Structures are given as structure tokens and as C-alpha cells.
Amino acid sequence: MGTGGHGDGEGDGEGWGDTRGVRLGATRCPWLRGSSVSAVAVPRGHHPALPLVGLLLLAQAGRAEHPSSSAPVPGSSPRVPNSSPDFASGDPPFSLSVTGSASEVSYGGAALINCSTTCADPNATVGVETSLTKEEAARGQGWLAVRLSNITEPVSDIVCYSSCFGQRKVSSFRMLAYDFPEPVLLVRDPNTTYNHLVTLSCSAAPSQPPGVQLRLRSRRRPPAPWQEGSVSVQLTVHEEDDGDEFVCDAQLWVGDQMLNKSSDAVKLNVMYLPQLDDGSCPPSQNWTEGEKVTLRCQARGNPRPHVVCKKDGTSLIPGQWHTAKRAHTGTFRCVASSKLGTVGCNITVWVQYHDINVGLIVAVVLVVLGALAFAGITYGIYYRKKKIQEYQLRERQRRLEMEQRRLE
Template identity: 25%
Template sequence: MYPPKSVSVSISPSGEIVSGDSVTLNCSSDSNPPALNFSWFKEGKSVGSGRIFSISNISSDHSGEYKCRSRNKHGEKNSDTVMLNVMYPPKSVSVSISPSGEIVSGDSVTLNCSSDSNPPAEISWFKEGKSVGSGRIFSISNISSDHSGEYKCRSRNKHGEKNSDTVMLNVMYPPKSVSVSISPSGEIVSGDSVTLNCSSDSNPPAEISWFKEGKSVGSGRIFSISNISSDHSGEYKCRSRNKHGEKNSDTVMLNVMYPLKSVSVSISPSGEIVSGDSVTLNCSSDSNPPALNFSWFKEDETSAVGSGQSFSISSFSSSFSGRFYCEAQNKYGSQRSASVSLTVKGVQRAALHTVSGIVVGCGGLIFIIIIFIIIVFIKRKKRREGGTEDVNQKQTADASDDTYAALDPASRTSADIYSTITSVQSRAPDDTYTALELQSRSSEYETLAVTSADPH
């Protein structure tokens, strides 16, 4: 009699065991008396009894080291362990992202695919259904917004394959591709309603601000203008901003078309218009598109008197005097200006200046004549009184007699008088001074005043 010895385990069927198969483990031993007590252990834990240990529909969970224990009344003995290696397709496939938490453009990111399979599986990576890589690890350095999206891995061995659940790679980045669109497109006319839309790509979504000519005019992705006018014309842009940065769109031109307004007339040269002057009337207006047609009218006349932005009148005369206005027109309408008055001014004043010049000129001539009459009168008086005169005085008297004769209104013209006066002035300046000096004598002045009325 002896206790168990040569205890061993055999597996049936032999060869590769695949999940789903049925497997039998048989425990054999040599003992006397024969062992009647058999126990089975997996990884040290009791899993059954009896010489035969059967597993139907085996799975990966049955893989492991098995042994049996044979016992009789004289003792017991364990077999060597045998490995039950169950082959199975991938299962429990999943993806983890490192580092965890918020991912910002420029970071480096690693995706790890884990799976359970026997034999080990091959790993493939997919983004949005398209293959992007292979291997258990998928790394992205200097990540950008283009890497955002849904990722998954596929684990495959010869027994089958399995995909992981998708994971979202959510890359944070500042705004980019910022642009403005105008609706409706095409020509914009005053009174229309217009919408400006700002589109941008950013994560997280950005806050939108609107600017016209550099000044803030609104916020929000949509900027609406109802009953648009010419005041709304100008360059617009939007600014997209999130916590990672900001970006401006390119400027867009909001070009509002509108009919004529603020039509006015200016006169060049400004100021007084004298007969013979050249005058230009210029018509200015505000419109979009600019006015191309200008017509000129004179009040109380039915037909136009001119065309073009400028209307010129050369050699202006009183016949042109009146009130004029212009009418400007573009394809959206027309408007007339207020009337301006064109009048020939300064004609009477010019005539008055001419007459005054004549009077002044004649007055100066009369004054000279009177002076020489005084000289002549004084010389003749001295002669009658028998006063002694020197040679120079006699010459002066002779010259004075000549002057007297020359000034005789009955025989001399104004041209002759002027010639004579000029001659006398050059010949007797000293005598002229003497005559002027004698005017201070009141008695003689009175005599002169009485006799000056009679030139003889």
C-alpha cells in the first residue's frame, strides 16, 4: 500500500484552445489503494472535484494555471500546474487622453489604446472615420484646431477585432478665419434693411464686437440696420474674442446709394458784380452715385439756360440780371437748389467816380486860373499907382499881361488857357509867390474880390 504518486493533468482537446470551445482536464495518479478523492485548483483556488474537470463554452476568464490533487488513505499529492491558454478576440477596447483636462493649441497630446485579447492585438487609429495612425500610442505634438474631432482605436487579432468608443479631442484656440458677409448682397439703397454677419472659427465660441471707421457701433454675431441712410455708409469690421485671443475681420464697405440732397449754388468771384465781369455759377450736391446731369434755370423762364456742373457768363451785363438755380440728377432722383440773385452792381457808383474825377480836375484848373488873375490884377494896380518897378517886375508884368490876354474867355479855348498857365508858371515862379503873399492884405483882397468878376 502507498500514497498517490506520478500525479499529472492532461488537456483535451490538445492544441490551441479558442474561446467558445469545450475543454476537459483529466487527473491521473498512481496509488494503492487507488485514490478516490480528486480536487481541482486554479491559481490556488478550488474550482472543482473528480478525476475529470470539464469546461463548456470556454472563455478568456478560464485561462490560467490549473492543477489537481490526488488523495488516498495513505496520503495525497498535487500534480504539476498546466496552463490553460484560451485564445480570444479583442475586448474591453478603450482610449485615454494624456494630459487630461483642457487642451490648448500648441500643446502636445498622447492618445493610448488599451484592449484585452489573446494573442495581443494590432492597433489602428481613426479620426472621423478616416485612418490617421497605428500602434497602441498615438501622439500629436504642437496640436492645432485641425486636430479637434472624434477619435477611436481598433484592436484586431486573428480571432477578431473590436473598436473602442469614440473620444472627443477638444482643442481650445483663439479666433481665426474671421469674416463679414452683407445681406442682401448687391446694391444697397437708402431705406433698405441690411444685415451684417460675423463668422469666425474659435474654441470656445467668441464674443463679437462691431466697428465703423474704428468706432464701436454694436455687438453680437449679427449687426442689423433698418431703414439705412447715407450716414451708415463706411467701412465696417467685426472683432472676435475669446479667452485665448482675438482677431479682426477684414473691413467691408457698406456703400449706400441715395438720391440728391443739399444741392446749392456758389458764385465766383464772390462780391460785387460790375458790368463786363465774367461770372461762374457752380452747382454742388451730395448723392451716391454722384450726380452726372446738371441743368441751369433762370426764374420766370421755362427752358434751361445752361447745363453742366459749372455755368459761366462772360461780359456780364444788366440783361443777364435775375435769379438763377440749378437742378442736379442721378438715377435715384433729382433736386433743385435755392435761387441766387445775379445783379449788376456799382454802375451808378462808377459813373459818380468818373464825374467826381472830372469835377476835381476842373476845380484844380480854375484855382490856377484865379491865382494868375490875382497876379495880373496886382501888377496892373501897381502900374497905375506909378510905383517904380525893377526889370524883373517888368518882365513879370509883361508875362502877366500875356496871361491875362491868354485867359480872355472871349478869345481863348480851354486848351489854350492850360498851355498859357503852364508857360507862365515856368517863367515867373517868384512873382507867383509874391502874388500869393499879397492875399494876406485884407483891403487889397476885398478890392480883388470886387474886381475879379470883371476880367478887364
């Protein structure tokens, strides 16, 4: 039998509860040592009354062993805390526990229940009351094992009772019985092309108890309402449906427990034509000469399209890096292609650069050369005049020296 998660309240199929396993306490039944049982909540809004035979047995046992004790009130909850009963003066306390081989069984399945007490009274009685088909499996001092078969009630409370030194205790064990098949999602042709119809079918085998509800759910669409019986939907798929995942959810109420299951997800593969837009392929792009650049142009499509841009025999592949040149200035024709078709657009590239002014450079050079020539000529004239003056000064000194010698 498949197991399902337990939910609370009106579940929408999105969340999953959990089944928490609790370890069984010490038991006097050798077959149930080490077994575990899941905690089960009390059904909301009602508590199943004990069978009339069980109530009479409990009442008769109480009157026979302790005349002052009162019988259980019909319709009250069968679950009585083990630690809260009153004890007669001087009577030792005792505990009562009931465990099972499973808290959830398949519809029509079987289970083993053990009822045990720590009472030291050799005359203590231990009994099990249930509306299910039962047979005694084994009995010992202070314990009783009962085998339940053909369990078809969705929710059953098995009552364990014991009398010890005139004091009575009652404990209960809740058991769920159901068949909850796995939901199945069938998608006719999940690999399709845009604008085609896709049929999705969500179904499940009959459940016990009946009343399983189904719905279709996807990541990108709101979930469909719950309904009993198979769910079939036809969708006209578009580009945005590519990659969407669909799931078939199932839920089943068992008593006050909400069980949930989901099928494996099925992903749609929608093929559509290549597409180019201004967002992914800007129509105007500015570059600077000498920088590393790439032509920005990305196309959408399934299968993925290949994009090539050409201008005057020059081909550029978007995404590849290259050095911007002045020759790249102009309009490129970009074409995206796949096996479904092609689509194109124009991109204008502007390359910024700086021209060298040859005339200005020549003028500057001439000015510099002229300045150097003028400076050279000026310095030559100055140097010649200086030399002449030095010569004339030396001649005068020589004449003066000669005249002085003549006078002497």
C-alpha cells in the first residue's frame, strides 16, 4: 500500500505534512518488541462511541472489582491518560499501554495489537475492545496480544482496558485503513511546436475509502480546482510554455487526516521560431577604435538559433571579442536561423576615432625650424661683432705699447 503525507485543514495540495514515528514502550508481548507506530490525531468533530458490548464489559468489570467505581460514560473519548487515574489508598500505581504493529494498514489488511500493564496484581485483567474482527493471538501475566483482520474501517480506535487492585485504566490506539493509489499524469506529445494543442490527463485508480480528488498544477499557471474523477485539459502552447512543468496532485480524506500524493513532473518542450528584439539586439551600438568589443545580439528560440552579422564582406559573430576598427563603422545585417526558420535585423555601429592633422604638424615644425634658424643667425652676427671688437682692442693695445717704447 502506498503511503501518503498527512495534512491539516483544507489542504490545497501544495504543502506536505509528515508521519512522525514514535518508539513503542516496553511491552510484554515478545512479537512487538522494537516495533514502531506513527502518532495519529483524534478525528475532528466527533469521537466514535465504544461498542455496546465493550461498554457493558467495562461497566461489569468495574462493578465486580470495585463497587465504588463508576462506569465509563457512553460517547466519551476512549483515550484516557495513563498517569491521571485515582488510586485507592495503599494500592501501588500501575501503567497501561497499547501498541500496534502498524498505525496505517492497507484496506482489508491485518495488524497485531498488544495491550500490557505493569500491575503486580496476579488477578489483574487485561482486555481489548474493538468493532474490527479480532482473535486472541497470545496472553500472559499482565499482557494480551490480539490479531485484527479484514480491517476496512477508515478510522478505528482499539480500546485496551485493565483492572488492577480494583482500579481501572483505559487506553486507546488509533488505526487508519486505506488504499491511496499514486496519481498518474499523461501528456500527449510533450515535444511539440508553438500554437499546437497539448492534452494533459490526470487520473488515479479507485481509492478506499472512495473520494480521491485530483487537480493539475504547473510552475507558471495557477493550480486548477480540486475535483473527483479524472482531469483532462487541452492547452494551446506558446513560446512562454516552453520548459513549464506539470504535476498531477491527489488528495484523500481518511477520517480527519488529509493524505496527499503527486505524480512525477512532466516538462513541455515547445519549439518556436527565432526571435530578435531591441532589448537583446540593440539597433545602435557605439565603439571606440582600438578597444576590445563584441557585437551585442542574442536571439531567442527553440531550438537555439545561430546568429551571424555581416557588413561589406565582414562577418562578426555576436559574443566573440575583437578589436574595434574604423572599418567597422556602418550597418550590419544580423540573421538568426534554426531549422524552423530565420529572422533578421539591422544594427548600426559607430566607431569613435581621432584624426592626425598633418598640416598642423608641418606648420609647427616650420615654425620651430624658423625660430631655430633665426636664433642661429642672430647668434652668428653677435659672435662676429664680438670677435671684431676683440681684434680692434688688441690692435690699439699693441700700438700703445709701441709708442711707449719709442718715447723711451
